[in-house]
Amino acid sequence: MKLISLPEVNKFSGDRPYRELLYDSPNMRVLAFNFEPDQELPIHSHPADSEVSLLILEGEGVFTGGDEEIPARAGALQILPVTQPHGLKAKTRLRLLVIITPTL
Amino acid sequence: MKLISLPEVNKFSGDRPYRELLYDSPNMRVLAFNFEPDQELPIHSHPADSEVSLLILEGEGVFTGGDEEIPARAGALQILPVTQPHGLKAKTRLRLLVIITPTL
Numbered sequence: 001m002k003l004i005s006l007p008e009v010n011k012f013s014g015d016r017p018y019r020e021l022l023y024d025s026p027n028m029r030v031l032a033f034n035f036e037p038d039q040e041l042p043i044h045s046h047p048a049d050s051e052v053s054l055l056i057l058e059g060e061g062v063f064t065g066g067d068e069e070i071p072a073r074a075g076a077l078q079i080l081p082v083t084q085p086h087g088l089k090a091k092t093r094l095r096l097l098v099i100i101t102p103t104l
Numbered sequence: 105m106k107l108i109s110l111p112e113v114n115k116f117s118g119d120r121p122y123r124e125l126l127y128d129s130p131n132m133r134v135l136a137f138n139f140e141p142d143q144e145l146p147i148h149s150h151p152a153d154s155e156v157s158l159l160i161l162e163g164e165g166v167f168t169g170g171d172e173e174i175p176a177r178a179g180a181l182q183i184l185p186v187t188q189p190h191g192l193k194a195k196t197r198l199r200l201l202v203i204i205t206p207t208l
Binding site: 057 | 159
């Protein structure tokens with residue numbers, strides 16, 4: 001059993017989004033990404049039969065990668081196959097939880 | 105692509121925890137459970153090679169099922185194999201996100 005306190009995953013970095021691996025098993029990988037304003041997770045995709053879930057824990061930004069940008073506010077949860085282009089750009093400080101199922 | 109606004113999943117029920125299926129695929133199932141004070145998800149387990157993630161979105165309660173109760177506050181994320189007994193009891197109104205990977 002693993003217990004994680006997400007409010008304590010609160011580091012940021014001026015260079016690039018702060019990234020922390022929280023959990024990793026064949027079934028799922030859980031990552032935290034914390035963004036300063038204007039930092040972004042570039043649009044990308046993977047050739048695999050997995051799904052990625054992007055949950056905004058705090059802050060405001062936009063989900064990128066689709067035909068148009070989608071507002072990303074606290075409590076927004078985007079789920080999509082990893083084959084579909086996905087990314088995120090922060091407008092404010094933003095904390096993102098990423099879950100990949102199964103692990104790539 | 106599926107987009108869910110978790111703050112809008114805000115129904116409660118007096119009889120038993122309000123339950124809503126948010127997403128379902130072979131890779132993962134996502135459920136919301138909203139508890140009134142003292143409502144609970146009974147301790148249970150499943151004989152399968154899957155993991156269950158319990159994320160407290162709002163409220164206070166305790167994770168049950170282990171040797172001792174573990175405080176469950178907003179931002180607490182518990183991950184465990186579904187073979188291990190798990191459950192939750194709410195002290196206040198509590199909103200829980202459950203992710204099962206892969207789907208049972």
